[in-house]
Amino acid sequence: MxxxxxxxxxxxxxxxxxxxxxxxxxxxxxxxxxxxxxxxxxxxxxxxxxxxxxxxxxxxxxxxxxxxxxxxxxxxxxxxxxxxxxxxxxxxxxxxxxxxxxxxxxxxxxxxxxxxxxxxxxxxxxxxxxxxxxxxxxxxxxxxxxARDLPFAPADGKRIWTYRHAMTPSEMPKKLLVIGSGAIGIEFASFYNDMGADVTVVEMLDRVVPVEDADISTFLEKALKKQGMKILTGAGVEELKASANGVSAKIKTKDGKVEASEFTHAIVAIGIVxxxxxxxxxxxxxxxxxxxxxxxxxxxxxxxxxxxxxxxxxxxxxxxxxxxxxxxxxxxxxxxLGHKDAHPHPMDAQNIPGCTYCHPQIASVGLTEAKAKEAGHEVRVGNFPFIGNGKAIALGEAEGFIKTVFDAKSGELLGAHMVGAEVTEMIQGFTIGKTAELVEEDFMHTVFAHPTMSEAIHESVLSAYGRALHI
The missing domain is CATH 3.50.50.60 (FAD/NAD(P)-binding domain)
Incomplete structure (x- = not known):
């Protein structure tokens, strides 16, 4: 045996x-x-x-x-x-x-x-x-x-989808309702919008990607609307009914009005169980x-x-x-169990980066500006737009920015937030910085290769101290 x-x-x-x-x-x-x-x-x-x-x-x-x-x-x-x-x-x-x-x-x-x-x-x-x-x-x-189901409209895989159905669709949605604007909702909204669907996103909270810094949410919402998406924030789906050829939804908008709308499919992305x-x-x-x-x-x-x-x-x-x-x-x-080479370290949630692969991408680590102030920090905030970065312009990807939040007294990096091309790859620079407990001087003294998108990391730090060179 x-x-x-x-x-x-x-x-x-x-x-x-x-x-x-x-x-x-x-x-x-x-x-x-x-x-x-x-x-x-x-x-x-x-x-x-x-x-x-x-x-x-x-x-x-x-x-x-x-x-x-x-x-x-x-x-x-x-x-x-x-x-x-x-x-x-x-x-x-x-x-x-x-x-x-x-x-x-x-x-x-x-x-x-x-x-x-x-x-x-x-x-x-x-x-x-x-x-x-x-x-x-x-x-x-x-x-x-x-995936968490809507209590009044469980996913059926035909008209009402979770992420799992949305990944292996039997047909291309013509008019798609995405419920929830966290990472999963926004990524699918981005995918189907790029593929040619007419996409509406409904978010209960007052802004899309609500865990991100408010400036990132504002920028992303503008970018998605420019791409043709309809974004409804502070709104909730009160009813969702699937039929053989579509989905009818009753959506309560910010002003309290309930509007009936028709879609071909709906993706539910309201969290996990x-x-x-x-x-x-x-x-x-x-x-x-x-x-x-x-x-x-x-x-x-x-x-x-x-x-x-x-x-x-x-x-x-x-x-x-x-x-x-x-x-x-x-x-x-x-x-x-007595192993001498095992040296566990405790988990620190502040050092975990978050990435969302919508178009444009978003990435962040640490505290948002609002959360840093709430925690009692006096902050210095830097902001550098990609329009000031040569590589971004050469790539035709000049939309986006990097925002950094430092503790004004100690120079400790509290958080970094970015939106734009390839930012999911760049966030690691700030994640290493946070894990190693670097201060503003460490970033300023680092040589960044030119021309790269990562130079915007340097500039955003310089910006927090009134020293940005290319804006």
Missing amino acids: ADTNYDVIVLGSGPGGYVAAIRSAQLGLKTAIVERENLGGICLNWGCIPTKALLRSAEIFHYMQHAKDYGLAAQNITADLDAVVKRSRGVAKQLNQGVTHLMKKNKITVHMGDGKLVAAGKLEVTGEKGVETLTAKHIIVATGAR PNTENIGLETLKVETTKGHINTDPYCRTNVKGLWAIGDVTAPPWLAHKASHEGVIAAEAIAKE
Whole structure:
């Protein structure tokens, strides 16, 4: 009979779970992973990665339509939605196979099936081999989350979609309603708008991408409207009814009026629900808040030997936060098991960047200007537009800006916020700065290559101290 006793079992193989398993194995721990659907979880198979493949196709389609701006000519440009989706699925498949390979390479045992905690250190897996009971000194819960449905209009996959349906559409929406303007809503609104759909976005709060700095929200809303989107903020969908050939919605606008509108499809992107049901949390009396598992900065739960990471825990609900927590948990476990080379560090949510791959892109790390002031900081704020950056002009991407927020007394970088081309790649400069606790002088003394978009990072810091050179 196969040995089913491990040092660590990871429940869930998304970007948190599979990374936790790899790091555990690297530290010499006997590791197993339990997955009920696809290795790589939502992120690799149905989320972050395949959506970027879709958005890349839409971006190229957009550039082809604007070839004239670059002195080029392209006629009869068309988009084949089926081929775009097929490419995206191919990317997902390649990454799924990559994770399978990593599990083998690191000698991690994969148990396919539904896992349930039945006692401390004991997990029952119901899958292709029937019911197996696995035991471990430590168990990491990495079960993630799923899309939240509208209570009065659950997704049907035909007319009312979640992100999952929106990624493999059976037809191109002509008139699309997107409910929610967080990262997922805005990315799909951007994709379908670029692909030629007539898009309306409804956001309950008073601005789009409400977690971002207010200046970023304002800029993005203007940019999206210029691209032809209809944006309704401070508005709510009160009724949504699907029929054979469309969706009728009643939308309450900012002024309190309720308007009836017709759409061909609707995407619901109003947040997530943690996957905490039926995994045995109640049996072990695991403490949760609104369904999300409570953890300390090292990912420990209130139950000894039970850890939790990723979307099943507190926000921000981002893949890279889950991966990082996976490493922290694995190292904290190894340290508890007496490993001398394990040096876990606590998670600091202030140093987690956020990226949204709409068109234009947005990226941020740390505090917004408003949040910094709320926290009692006296601030110095820098702002540098891409129109002052040579590379941005050469690329034909001069729309956008970088905003930096510093503590006026200490020079500590409190936050950075950007909108424009390739900002999701550039945010890392500020993320390293925050993690290393750099001050304004460190950024000012750094030499930035010319010509690059990243020079705008330098200029935005200089701007906060009245020293910007190119504006």
